[in-house]
Amino acid sequence: MLKKTKLGVAITLAATLSASVAFAENIKIAFVDPLSGPFATTGTNGAAEWTYAADVLVNDKGGVLGGKNFEIVTFDNKMSGKESLIQVQVAIDQGIRFIAQGNSSGIAAAITDAVNKHNRRNPDDRVLFINYSAVDPALTNEKCNFWHFRFDANADIKMDALTDVMAARDDLKKVYLIGQDYSFGKAVAAAAERDITNKRPDVEIVGNELHPIGKVKDFTPYARKIVASGADSVITGNWGSDMVGLGKAIIEAGFEGQIYTYYAASNGITRTFGEDGKGHLNLVHEGQLNPPVSDRASAYVDGFEAKYPDHDISQARIANAVEMLAKAIDAAGTADDVVKVAYALEGMEHDSIWGGKVFMRPQDHQAIQDVHVGAHTDENIRHPLDNSPYGLMDNVKVEMAAMDSATTCEMKRP
C-alpha cells in the first residue's frame, strides 16, 4: 500500500515536472526599463517593440531550436540603477538568460558590470546583456566585456555620421553646441568638437555650452544667444522635454539654420514640433522608415501601428536584436549555454529588415550598420510618427558607419 502511494507520488511528480518543462519551452528575455515614472513612455514603447518583434520575426515563423518561442518578460527598473540591479537579479533567479535594457547609459554601465560579476561567480548560470539603446561609447571601449552586445550605433558613430552630413554643406560656417549637463551631453559635445575640427577646420564653433538637465523652465535666453551668435547650425544631444523646449525656442527666436539632433522624434516630440520643425530638424539614427526600404519592412511597421496605435517603431534596431539573437541561438543549438550563443553572435553578419547589413564587431561587440540622417517633414512620408502627418525622411546614408574605427576594448573571453 505504502509502496503504491510512493509510486503514485513519484508518477504525479514526474508528470508535473514534465508539464513544467513543456511550459518552460519558451525562451525568456527580460526587458528591464522604466515602465513607470517620467520616462515610462520610452520604456513602454520599447516593450511594445520587443514583444512585437519577438512575435512577428520569431514566433510566427516557427520559433527557434525547432519550435521554442521567444517570450518578453517586462521588469520595471523605475529609471534607477539600484532598482535595475534588483530586477536583473530577479530575472536571473527566474532562470532568464537574456537581459535587454537600453534607456540611460548610466544604468547600462551598472548592468554590464553586474552581469560581468555574476557570470564570473556563477559559471553554470551565465546571462547575456542585450543593450539595444544605451549609446555611451565607454560601454564598448574601456567598460566592454564579453557578455555585453550593443545593437545601436554609439554616440561617436552617430556624431561621425552627423558631421559627415554637415561637412558636405558649403554654407556651413558657424556651429553652436548645446546639451544637457551630464555624461552623455558632455560626450556629444566632445565628439562634435573633435569631428568638426577634423573635418572642417575652417568652420567656427561659436558656442559650446551645457544647461542643467530637466531644470530649465524657459529656453528663450539660450535661443537668443544662439541667434545672436550668428550660428547657422546647432548640434544637441537633448532628449525629452529638454529637446522640445530648446528646439521650439530656437525656431521661434527666428533661427534660420539647421538643428542636428539625436532624439528629436517620437514620444510626442514629432507631433509637438509639427510644422515649426520642418526645414530645421535633422536626426541621426539607424533603421530607415522613409522612404520605405521594402514591402517587408513596410508590412512590419504597418502591423505594429495597427497593433499599438499609440506607439511607434522608434528603435528599429530592436528588430535586428531579436532576429540576430534568434539566429545565434539556432546556430549555437542551445539557449541555455550563453557562451555558445555569444560566440555565435559575435562576428555575425545579418541582413537587416531595414535594408543593408548589421555586423556584430567581435573585438568590442558594437553593431556596425548603416547610419542615416533624416529630416523632419510631412512630404512623401509613408510611415509618420506620433499619429501626426510628420515623420523622418532619410536623405543621407553612411554605409557600415565606423567599420574600421578604433576601440580600446580588451575583451576577456571564457
Next chain:
Amino acid sequence: MDLILVNLIDGLVFGLLLFMLSSGLTLIFSMMGVLNFAHASFYMLGAYFGYQLSTVLGIGFIGGLIVAPIIVGVGGALIERYGLRQVHQYGHVPELIFTFGLALLIQEVVKLFWGQNQIPYFEPAYLDFALFSVGDNAIKAYKVFMIFISLAIFGGLLYILTKTRIGMIIQAALSYPKTVEALGHNVPFIFMGVFGVGTALAGVAGVIAGPALGTFPGMAFTLGSIVFVTIVVGGLGSLWGALLASLLIGWLTTFAASYNLRMEDILTGLGMTKPEVMSDSMLQDLWTLTLPQVGPILPYLLMVLILVFRPQGLLGKREA
C-alpha cells in the same frame, strides 16, 4: 546692446508669467496661512483644459482662455469648501499635507487622461508670427500678447483690492477675520472666493504659458518651487511685492542664462592662476563653472539672502 533689449523683453514675459502664479498664491497664503503646494498643479490644469477646450472642443484659443480658468477657479473653490476647510480644524500641518497630496493627485490624473507625452498645444495662428525683430532675434506677437494679458490682470487685481468694497472686505478679512465676521460678513465665503480667484489666476497663467513653455505632466513640478521663492522674496501677501519679485527673478534667470560669464575669468581677474592640469585641481568644479550653469540656483540664493537680511520680504509687512 540688441541682446540686452531682447533679454529685457524675454525676462519681462517670464516675470509676468511668474507674477500671475505668485499673485494668487500670495493672497491664498496670507489669508489661510498655509502654503498651497497644489498651486502650480492648477496652473498645469489650466494649460490642459485650455488645450482640450480650444482644440478638441473647438471654441478657439480665446474661448479656452476665458472658460478654462473659470473651470479651474470653480474647481479650486470647491476643493477649498469641501476639502481644505474640513482639514483646517486639525491645524496647519494636515492642511499642508492635504495640498501636497492634491498636487500628486492632479499630476496622476493629468497623466491618466492626457498621457505622459507633451501634447500639441500651440499658439493660435493669428498670434504666431514675428511682430518685430531686434537684431536677428524675432519677438513673437504671442509674447507681446502675454505681456498685455498679465498687465491687464495686475491692473484689475490692484483695482479690485484697493478701490472696491469687496477688496476692502478681503483686505480686512486677511488681517482681522474675527472682527470682519462680527461685522456680519461671511468670512468663510470670502476665503473660498479668494482661493477660487487665486487658482483661476493660476489657470490663466497655464492657458497662456502652455503653448509657450510646453504642456506636459512635469510642467507643474518645474515651475512649482520657483513660485514659492517668488512670494517669499516679494513679501507674503503683498501684490506689489509679488510683481517686483517676479520681474526680478524673471530678469535674473534670463540674463544669467544668456551671458557666458566664466568663473575662470573672474578668478584670473582676482589674480589667481589657472591650474595646468585641471583634473588634478581641488577646485576643478569652481574653475569650470559658467554663469548659465549657476543661473537656475540664483533665485534660491536670492531667497536665502532675503530671509537672512529682510525676513519679511521686499515689500512684505510681516515676518515669513
